[in-house]
Amino acid sequence: MPAAETKPAENEKTEAAAPIAPAAPKRFVSRHEGQFHDRQIAYTAIAGETHLKDAAGKPRASLFSFAYFADIEVEPADRPITFLFNGGPGSASLWLHMGAFGPKRVIVPGDGAYPGAAPYPVKDNALCCLDLTDLVFIDPVGTGFSQPLGEAKIEEFWGLDEDADLIADFIKQFLSDHRRWASPRYLAGESYGTTRAVAAAAKMQSNMSGVAFNGLALISVILDFHTARFEKGNVLPDVSYLPTYAAAALYHKKIEPAPADRPSFLDEVRQFALDEYAPALLAGARLDPARRRHVIERLAYYSGLSKGWLERTNLRIEPSRFRKELLRDRGVTIGRFDARYLGEDYDEAGESPDDDPSAYAVKGAYISAMQDYLGRDLGVGPIAPYVAFSMEALKKWNWRAPQEKDLLRLPGYVNLAPELGRLQRESPALRVLMANGLFDLATPFFAVENTIAGNGIDAARIAMTYYDAGHMMYVNEDCLGRLIADFRALLGAGAEHAPTL
Incomplete structure (x- = not known):
């Protein structure tokens, strides 16, 4: 006969299992040297997690980033820091990381040709801007090694507003962790990353946050999604x-x-x-x-x-x-x-x-190069598969801003362009670069020009640059050189040209 079920007395309390506390953030530190813009520079690479908490102090998310700090004796106020990410939404930052701005770069034909099969050449990136700025590449939740913590669900971070909040929190936490609040600050994003950059910058500058940026590098821009909704x-x-x-x-x-x-x-x-x-x-x-x-x-x-x-x-x-x-x-x-x-x-x-032949022509080379670079150069130990792109995040993305969730309002569409105009008005020193590929059928250049014209943006304070390439204009060697020159101008180093088309 089975034993009778026992129940606790009414005055007894049952203890719920406490959530398991996350392990300490993983960090992989390595030291390197490279020649960037004719300067031999030693630098420290920190590939690791930043744990973020909610308002109650509970673990919320772990964002993985790749930070590169030049080993230069200088006061923080004299050393800019640039935060970079790609878009998607659902993309990790490997494209900007391994294609244009990181200290290493994968080489692919940039003129419509195909790179062929592995191995794909990876070489020192002589155009990396570590001579001017430290660099931090951010992978949003669900990409790279970034993931939710505690009781948080991954879908909680997949949305226009939710994503921008988390990126803003990460940047503020990073500035505190590395004592860089005095540094000039820049944001660089590609594609949806331009939307994220403006949304996060607006959150950090609004209310009493007061985190203003010196410049925004917006590459393959989309701010008003009305221009792309056929x-x-x-x-x-x-x-x-x-x-x-x-x-x-x-x-x-x-x-x-x-x-x-x-x-x-x-x-x-x-x-x-x-x-x-x-x-x-x-x-x-x-x-x-x-x-x-x-x-x-x-x-x-x-x-x-x-x-x-x-x-x-x-x-x-x-x-x-x-x-x-x-x-x-x-x-x-x-x-x-x-x-x-x-x-x-x-x-x-x-x-x-x-x-899309322009996607499958290069994605294998980038993903393979990134996976190899993680282990052999940065010494990142086994964590989990590195997620280059999350299609699930793209499919489940919440495109509605908080004010659109009011049932009394009609549904709208995403347009962050007015926020850029507000950032300009509230921060007269803000500099903005908008980089456009002539053959980009994802974020076309005339759509960007129409966005600037109709959303209260001061066009005179936008550096509009155009390149004989597409969405990832940096796969082309000549266009990469021009893009970096234009980015250095944003940092105050001066550009040799800003061509028009």
Whole structure:
């Protein structure tokens, strides 16, 4: 006969199992030397965790970062510190880390060619800016080795506002841990990382936080997501993408007759997009037939697409369709991150490309190089698989800001551009770099120009730079040199050029 169930007396208390306290933060410290901008510099690399707590003092999250400190005897006030991250959302920071700003760099062809199979060359990055600034690469929760702690759930950090809060908390904690509050401070982000940079900077400068930044380096910018939402009734993306379509068509020799001067040609496309294309799309069914024929004729010339195809799409050009259609007669598609890259699909008659050739051309090299660098150079011991990109984070991302969660408000869309304008007004010394790839079909340059024009941003205080490359313009050797020169200008070192397109 089984024993009778026993229950505690009413006056007895049962003790709940206490949460297991997280282990001490892991840190891997190594020392190196490198020649950066013709200076031999010894530096310390700290790859490790920063544990963050909630308002009640309970463990909340562990953010893994890669910090590089030059071994230079200098007061903190005389030594800038730059925090860097990529975007996604769902991406770790390895792309900026191993592609442009870190002390080591993976080498891949940057002109639309493919790097082939491993091994992928990794070399000292002579353009690393450790001569001017210390560097901290941050991996958000769910990427790299970063993870929730205690009772926190990973989804709690996957959102526009939640992510910005955590990055802001990390930066403040890092400044305290390393006694760098007196240092000039810079933020650098790529793609969604530009959204994160403005959101985090706004949080740190608002209310009584008072953490102002000296400069923001925004690479492949997207702040107003309305410019990228190809939905029925929203014509802004069509207008904003057209100059990039024209640049891609010109590159692939689909513009006939070819213009003599590319900058003038792109200015012409910009003007057409604003003065004729936008009104035609807004007119819709009200557009005069003769005017419609004129717009289609000019649109066909600028985009490299046929007039019949444009007629059937009602003058609208969605980017995945453009990537499939532009070189359909050659049996190839073009890249999204970089329209110079070519890909082959299973079905040449399909509606959209199978994948992005400009992504799969380089991602294997970057991920392999990062994994090797972790163990052999930084001495990072076994922790867990390094997550280069979390598709789950991207799919589950909460795009709504707190004020949009009020049921009495209509749903909105993400637009951090007004926050950048506010940062400028409240911090007159703030410097901003916006770096744009000419062949970027993810965050096109004219969309950035339209964002600046319509959101209370002081364009005179924005250094707009353009590069003959795509979203990751730094994969191209010449463009990397220009990007670093422009970043050094943001730090106050002066740039040799700031070309326009």
